[in-house]
Structures are given as C-alpha cells and as structure tokens.
Amino acid sequence: MTYEEAAGIVRAPLQPTPRSRELVRFATLAANSHNTQPWIFTASADRIVIAPDLARRCPAVDPDDHHLFVSLGCAAENLVLAASMLGLKANPVATGEEIVIDLETTSPVKSPLADAITVRQSTRTTYDGRPVSGETLRLLESACREPGVSAIMLTDRARISNVADYVVQGNSAQMRDKAFMDELQRWLRFSEADAMATMDGLFSRCSGNPALPAWIARPLLGLFFTENGENRKYREQIESSAGIVVLAADAGDKAHWIAVGRACQRFGLQATALGLKYAFINQPVEVAAVRSQFASFLNLGERRPDIIMRFGAGPALPNSLRRAPEQVMREGS
Ligand SMILES: Cc1cc2nc3c(=O)[nH]c(=O)nc-3n(C[C@H](O)[C@H](O)[C@H](O)COP(=O)(O)O)c2cc1C
Structure with a gap:
C-alpha cells in the first residue's frame, strides 16, 4: 500500500x-x-x-x-x-x-x-498573501464561539509581524532546548515507511519537507533544520497569511482546555469549508517566558493565550x- x-x-x-x-x-x-x-x-x-x-x-x-x-x-x-x-x-x-x-x-x-x-489538514506552507473578506472573517470568528473561550482575530499587517517576532523568539528558545528537540525527534517520521509503521507522528512531507530514509535524514537534520532557517521560514509563512487567530480561555483548567479544542477544531473546519488553509504557530504559548509577554501584547490580563493559528489561501500538502x-x-x- x-x-x-x-x-x-x-x-x-x-x-x-x-x-x-x-x-x-x-x-x-x-x-x-x-x-x-x-x-x-x-x-x-x-x-x-x-x-x-x-x-x-x-x-x-x-x-x-x-x-x-x-x-x-x-x-x-x-x-x-x-x-x-x-x-x-x-x-x-x-x-x-x-x-x-x-x-x-x-x-x-x-x-x-x-x-x-x-x-x-494543518497546512505548514506559504500562503498567497491576500486578505480575506469581512464576511469570511465573520464566519471564522463565529466558528470559534464557545462558552468560556475568546477568539482574537489579527489582520493588521503590523500586528501580524509582531506575532511573527514572538514565534521566532519561541522557536529559538525551543531549538536551543535539548529536551524539546529530543522529544520532537521522537515524533518525526522521515519516510513513508516510517510514518506507515506507526501511523502517527509528524511526517516530513506534511510539513513541506522531502521524505528520506531515516538513516540518511537523522544525521543530516542538524545541517538542514537550523534555528535561522526555521525562523526565516516561519516569518515568511506568517507574513504570507491573511490573518491570525488566538484562542484564550477564561480559566486554565482541563474543562476550559477541552473547550478551546472544540473551538479550535471548528475554526479549522470552517476555514477548510471556505476553501482556506490554516496552520498552528504555537511557539509563543509553549515557551512560558514568551507566553507571558505575548499575553501582555494581547492585553489578556490574567488569561493565558491557549492556541495560535494562521490562515489564508494556499496549496494543499x-x-x-x-x-x-x-x-x-x-x-x-
Ligand atoms: C493543541 C495543538 C497544538 C499544535 N501545535 C502545533 C504547532 O505549534 N505547530 C504545528 O506545526 N502544528 C501544531 N499542531 C498541529 C498538529 O501537529 C497536527 O494537527 C497533527 O500533526 C495532525 O495533522 P493534521 O492537523 O494535518 O491532521 C497542533 C495541534 C494541536 C491540536
């Protein structure tokens, strides 16, 4: 198969x-x-x-x-x-x-x-850089409506660039963190055979990267998967997006995280139904030190930014x- x-x-x-x-x-x-x-x-x-x-x-x-x-x-x-x-x-x-x-x-x-x-699908690639209509934004925002969860839409180019800065900051911190990189590598699947052996994990082609036998890819990872290269790619992908949505729950407990998940999935499905693509850019909410700065940037007060997604038109992966x-x-x- x-x-x-x-x-x-x-x-x-x-x-x-x-x-x-x-x-x-x-x-x-x-x-x-x-x-x-x-x-x-x-x-x-x-x-x-x-x-x-x-x-x-x-x-x-x-x-x-x-x-x-x-x-x-x-x-x-x-x-x-x-x-x-x-x-x-x-x-x-x-x-x-x-x-x-x-x-x-x-x-x-x-x-x-x-x-x-x-x-x-989560489409981790460059989008066409064009804005979406007000009606599309309204549909995307209402898809996120869930008790206890707020959706913050960012379409202003300067604000989108600010988010790219936080993503780069978070990505740099993660790529310098051995525990993060070791864990990520355990979930990377470099070839079709590896991905099909476990039917889980992050297959390279789903992130726009070539498939290679693991014995070739693993030793080369440090050469091709660099902090500067990844940061450049994230910035370009974010700048090519029509907008960004941040989900923030009223409280930081499991029931609220589940509610965020429901809103987040509906957002992805609504984007898909509209013929758009979306991808997660969660580095700023995953690195605790960046998360508090990002919360201040969004004026969230005590609330935690839970999920960050970018959206726009682009090719499928x-x-x-x-x-x-x-x-x-x-x-x-
Ligand atoms: C809570 C959560 C956090 C995620 N964070 C990221 C992320 O930071 N970067 C990313 O590229 N994908 C992220 N994803 C997307 C998953 O990697 C993706 O859903 C998974 O690989 C399955 O692929 P699919 O969405 O195309 O079906 C996240 C998904 C969830 C639900």
Whole structure:
C-alpha cells in the first residue's frame, strides 16, 4: 500500500455502521499536538467516553498536558459533527480528565463543517498573501464561539509581524532546548515507511519537507533544520497569511482546555469549508517566558493565550496518518 492509499483509507467517507467505530474514526481525524493521538475511546451503546492516553504525553513541549486536553477537545468536536450526520445528537461533558459523550437519536444533519472533516489538514506552507473578506472573517470568528473561550482575530499587517517576532523568539528558545528537540525527534517520521509503521507522528512531507530514509535524514537534520532557517521560514509563512487567530480561555483548567479544542477544531473546519488553509504557530504559548509577554501584547490580563493559528489561501500538502480505531478503542459496559 502506498502512503497516499493509507491516508485515503483513514479519510474514507463516513459509513452508518459499525457506528461507534465510524464515530471514533472521525474523531481521530482531529488536529492533535505532534500527531501523538493521545486518546482512548470507550464505546457503549449510547455513550462514548474520550480519555487521555498518558503514555503519549509530551512533557517537554507540553509539561502541564494543556495541548493534550486541547487535542481531546478537537476530537470531541469532530465526534459531535460526525454523530449529527448519522442522526445522533451528541452532548459532550468534560468531567475531570474525561469527556463523556451521550448519544441521542434525532434526525441527520448535514453541515459544511462536518463535510470538511476528511479534508481539513494543518497546512505548514506559504500562503498567497491576500486578505480575506469581512464576511469570511465573520464566519471564522463565529466558528470559534464557545462558552468560556475568546477568539482574537489579527489582520493588521503590523500586528501580524509582531506575532511573527514572538514565534521566532519561541522557536529559538525551543531549538536551543535539548529536551524539546529530543522529544520532537521522537515524533518525526522521515519516510513513508516510517510514518506507515506507526501511523502517527509528524511526517516530513506534511510539513513541506522531502521524505528520506531515516538513516540518511537523522544525521543530516542538524545541517538542514537550523534555528535561522526555521525562523526565516516561519516569518515568511506568517507574513504570507491573511490573518491570525488566538484562542484564550477564561480559566486554565482541563474543562476550559477541552473547550478551546472544540473551538479550535471548528475554526479549522470552517476555514477548510471556505476553501482556506490554516496552520498552528504555537511557539509563543509553549515557551512560558514568551507566553507571558505575548499575553501582555494581547492585553489578556490574567488569561493565558491557549492556541495560535494562521490562515489564508494556499496549496494543499500530503495528509497525515492516523492509527486504526481498533488501536484506540475499548469496549464499554
Ligand atoms: C493543541 C495543538 C497544538 C499544535 N501545535 C502545533 C504547532 O505549534 N505547530 C504545528 O506545526 N502544528 C501544531 N499542531 C498541529 C498538529 O501537529 C497536527 O494537527 C497533527 O500533526 C495532525 O495533522 P493534521 O492537523 O494535518 O491532521 C497542533 C495541534 C494541536 C491540536
């Protein structure tokens, strides 16, 4: 099987049966940090529970599991939208570390956001530099509407350049941090074969880089993956974007991080439905020292900036892979 075939099977159209497996498959198509897929789904007749898979934590980039719970929120949002297509009303409730989703029969609802689930991708490339219309901005902003979560839209060129400065500052700090780089390398997949062996992680072609056998790529990484080179690329990619959205929750607990994930996934799906691309540029929220400066820049007061995404029009990149539902599902009672 080729990489493209594997990515296509992962994104096959939603089938009515087997119902729980299909809902889980669609949930796992969500954005998730480093593509670690840090989730375990327990399915019973009328309920699916999403729990964290703590074996897939990333303590260097995500010491408090913030991104992990945002990722669970992204998965919950996909599950809600997929359920609505199958005639199920899904009501996610965050309880402690889990998201409990009760399913109730109703009429099927088609929506552009649900249709975008198999198409959405994080597109880490240069966009066309053109602004988007006021109506597009309004739709993107309303997709982020979620209780306890604010969305800050930046379209002013000077403010966008300011964000690029924070991204560069955060990226430099991360690339000088051995623990961050060691952890990142564990999730990098340099070849199709490596990516398909685990069906997770960050495959080089999904970030616009060539695929190479790992034994060639790993020793060369330090030559091609440099702090200056990456900073230049980030600045160019950010400057080519139509805008940036920052999500900030009212509080810093797991329930709020899950809510941020739901808003963030809807943003990505709405951008996709509008024919736009988007990508995460989270360095300023991942490096604690930069995060507090970035919060002041946005006048967030005590609130934490949770997620940063840029958007615009651009070409698609190869899609990422996911593990099969069987690998992330447990039978419920
Ligand atoms: C909480 C969270 C944080 C993320 N941070 C970044 C980031 O800083 N940079 C980046 O390129 N991608 C980031 N991503 C995107 C993931 O790497 C991406 O969703 C994953 O590799 C799967 O690929 P896909 O979104 O194309 O399906 C983040 C995703 C989530 C949910």
